[in-house]
Amino acid sequence: MAPAQEQLEGEQIVASNEDGANCIEKSRVTVIGSGNWGSVAAKLIASNTLKLDSFHDEVRMWVYEEVLPSGNKLTNVINETNENVKYLPGIKLGKNVVADPDLENADFLDLVGGDIAVKDATMLVFVTPHQFMDAICKRLVGKIKPDVEAISLIKGMEVKMEGPCMISSLISDQLGINCCVLMGANIANEIAVEKFSEATVGFRENKEVAERWVLLFSSPYFQVTAVQDVEGVELCGTLKNIVAIAAGLVDGLEMGNNTKAAIMRIGLREMRAFSKLMFSSVRDSTFFESCGVADLITTCMGGRNRKVAEAFAKNQGKRSFDELEAELLQGQKLQGVSTAKEVYAVLSNRGWLEMFPLFTTVHEICVGRLPPTAIVEYSEHKPKCCLA
């Protein structure tokens, strides 16, 4: 694949040439975020930048600094051991991954010399918790190259009354840059040990840029496909969590595989219908990709939303989701309950509740208006208009 010509800047056409590539600017990648998934993403990327002539070897990883129980700083330990000992212990990230301190380290953003700061990055990978994105974008304004390309790996966009608030749009709007998304059936710890998996890149218009992201993430054990449907791909990553709540309820009620598969299918139908009502550009075929059906399956078989919902049903709804989340997830957070609430508000506002019996019922169960058993009773009513 040819280097992305459209990313060239006049003063940088002659770039370093240490590995004999043509004198065309190489892409510099910075990963913004260093949790479990962010660390795995850095590992995937770092193995590729070593192989691909059109990328600088070094991958910068922006780390929210923490002092470890040993008294050492997390960034120092990552750079010394080549492991994210806190969020991905036991996995070598690649020696070309360089941890940089957190966003609050304003000096970091202002570094000028050398090629180490975000200001020199040409490709930014966002993989932080979604609630930090607004603040991060505000910090980055004016600090990045104007033609930098971005990709968001962040699941958990919010669905506001006026419609979904896509993380990719937030990045695009606040920073004035193009932003793709990467979603899929991606349990970080399984990919970290190189078990076979897939992912989907969603892009808006520029296919060459999408192919460059595919190149950067792909490996024999991590197959990436690009589709021109950024909203569809991103919505899958959020809406599936509502379906996982429903699947967990079915598990807790011990209804069997048959009912669970039916509920997952109805959930996938509502994901598709909701996405298409929100964005007419959303494609049916996106839901056949890893971000769609595969991520839904993984999430409904083993995810945290499923787990807490199962416990909720087993307790006949007598212990709240908040209580069970605190007990079962050791500080991790559920997305499904809040997403169900947000989607319910949109549906209610637009008079669409009856068209989405599964989404509606999940929310009403979560807030205690309906018993857990309603998940199968209410899903029996077909939507009043044909959504398929």
Add this chain to the structure above:
Amino acid sequence: MAPAQEQLEGEQIVASNEDGANCIEKSRVTVIGSGNWGSVAAKLIASNTLKLDSFHDEVRMWVYEEVLPSGNKLTNVINETNENVKYLPGIKLGKNVVADPDLENADFLDLVGGDIAVKDATMLVFVTPHQFMDAICKRLVGKIKPDVEAISLIKGMEVKMEGPCMISSLISDQLGINCCVLMGANIANEIAVEKFSEATVGFRENKEVAERWVLLFSSPYFQVTAVQDVEGVELCGTLKNIVAIAAGLVDGLEMGNNTKAAIMRIGLREMRAFSKLMFSSVRDSTFFESCGVADLITTCMGGRNRKVAEAFAKNQGKRSFDELEAELLQGQKLQGVSTAKEVYAVLSNRGWLEMFPLFTTVHEICVGRLPPTAIVEYSEHKPKCCLA
């Protein structure tokens, strides 16, 4: 819903009128087959014929006669106890289900008086093991009404070198009648105890007939949807078994949910691609129905193909599928291995092997040419042409 006018015959316009319906012929339903799923189908149908004026109450169920250990005939016990004590014990079928003896009872086919024989049926439900269908159709030629409507619930069509040999086509061709299909995520024992489930009716042209089948099978716990894609629906029911073998191998290799979801997704893609290459009329949307994604999920989570393939992988392929099938399934038969072989022959014959890496690899593992671990190694290679 109005009675199906197109099914009227001159001499039968004035039919019995015991429940005050209009003097229009009522449909008479015969279920051909009485195994586990056939008995559940009869139960579903029988609860509806009692409620719907346009159907005769009585549902005839054609039973392959057996003498039980007690010395009693199976048909007699079914008619006395209202239970299929052998294939669905503990479940009342409905008092309006009448068991008739097996196909080999030639006298039965020749019965004339009354309304009890298949010759008076206007709707035939086929739900026997598929290997008996050819013989059954031969026996029925000339014994049924020319305008009878049929539906096949039989999974396990064969894929011959010249293409798939659909059971619905066999019925249509041999008997000269229209034939729909009903497929879906249908574990008979779960539906028998009225757990929520769904199914898909595939029809060729006549939507009114399809709607009549939907009416006959639907209940609050069994939601049926009709789609105009008989081949797509029927192929789903067969091809999913190859994918279930792949899913079972992943389970046996302990690759985790992520890999399993990826393999299921790739399998669904190949099911879609193969079906569309075989029949250009096949619709993508069919694979979002219960017969598609939901049946695939159920089969890959708990079915017998998955179970035996898991054992095969755990034994590193050292014990054959035949041996494990005999040990694990107590006389039940695997479909996946033979379907994989049949599909492989078609792909090989047409030069399509590389386009279907998952289907191809499953067969090569089953016959011992590749180790079980190849299921993830080989699936890494994307098909050479875009099938999506």
